[in-house]
Amino acid sequence: MELSSPAKINLWLRILGRRDDGFHEVETRLCQIGIADTVRIEQVSSVPGIALTCNVPGIPVDESNLAIKALRAFENKVGKTAGWRIHLEKRIPSGAGLGGGSSNAAAILRGANELTGSPLNLAELLEIAGHIGADVPCFLLHTTAADGTGRGEKVVPVEFSWKLPLVLIKPSFPIPTPWAYQRWRDSQELPGVLYAPQICPWGEMVNSLERPVFEKHRFLPALKTWLLEQKGVRAALMSGSGSTMFAITESGADAGEVAEKAKAWCGDTAWVQPTETLR
Ligand SMILES: C[C@](O)(CO)[C@H](O)COP(=O)(O)OP(=O)(O)OC[C@H]1O[C@@H](n2ccc(N)nc2=O)[C@H](O)[C@@H]1O
Ligand SMILES: Nc1ncnc2c1ncn2[C@@H]1O[C@H](COP(=O)(O)OP(=O)(O)OP(=O)(O)O)[C@@H](O)[C@H]1O
Secondary structure, three states: OEEEEEEEEEEEEEEEEEOOOOOEEEEEEEEEEEEEEEEEEEEEEOOOEEEEEEOOOOOOOOOOOHHHHHHHHHHHHHOOOOEEEEEEEOOOOOOOOOOHHHHHHHHHHHHHHHHOOOOOOHHHHHHHHHHHOOOOHHHHOOOOEEEEEOOOOEEEEEOOOOOOEEEEEEOOOOOOHHHHHHHOOOOOOOOOOOOOOEEEOOEEEOEOOHHHHHHHOOHHHHHHHHHHHOOOEEEEEEOOOOOOEEEEEOOHHHHHHHHHHHHHHHOOOOEEEEEEEOO
């Protein structure tokens, strides 16, 4: 079975505070977008085991891969094991704040469930997903957008009637999510950097993780400022814990033009993609 495993952006991410368990209480809107990995999953025998391959060197293919974690969690819940083969065709960059690994995990949960006669319902899949990672549950919903609370794992689908043209820019450096959250409380606002919510028809776009991440990676606030100066850009924000910055443009043509200019402005090492939110 072949599944599309889309990336997400966070249209907003507000941190409400640090919890006793070390996680942070958040309010976020996650929106699935038109950049996707392809996940292939098949049941190959009754002898338990998982063989994972991936087109990108450097992505772990051992038990630390979220796809394997998801399949183990699924088999645990159902109480049956089998022999599986998984292949990940990655297009979503890692350490990007685009939820690539989380999306792969959700695709595996959907695929494994379907291939075994749907033993679990959506509520059960969402429960497993929330234990794998905060971003995993949103990818199980059949809607473009979802609002997450708690660690971000308690998701509700939201009506979302916009198809927003986007430009995604991921500089060469990745950002580990735990690092960004850890730095949040003690970080300082940089003078002259726009952190204020940008008021849009779909809500106020703001990301509490920009402050800690921008403090260390000064290229990102410069990139945000540059994006906001470009013709046709309505808003610009870091996605999740970064390092991807996204801009929402007036039209698809504007997204294409900004992407071309961004390639020249950022240099060869950045990953730049025009795309749009899914509908
Ligand atoms: C930044 C976002 O991607 C925005 O959607 C998410 O908040 C992070 O989601 P995720 O990558 O699925 O995160 P998880 O795998 O659940 O957690 C990774 C690490 O990030 C930190 N973390 C994550 C979520 C959260 N609400 N508070 C946290 O402090 C914790 O250090 C945790 O160990
Ligand atoms: N299936 C997977 N795809 C990509 N990375 C994975 C996967 N499973 C585990 N990882 C590990 O997780 C790390 C973060 O990758 P991922 O793309 O999920 O993070 P991210 O872009 O920071 O996403 P998020 O928005 O959830 O923070 C990678 O460096 C990699 O070592």
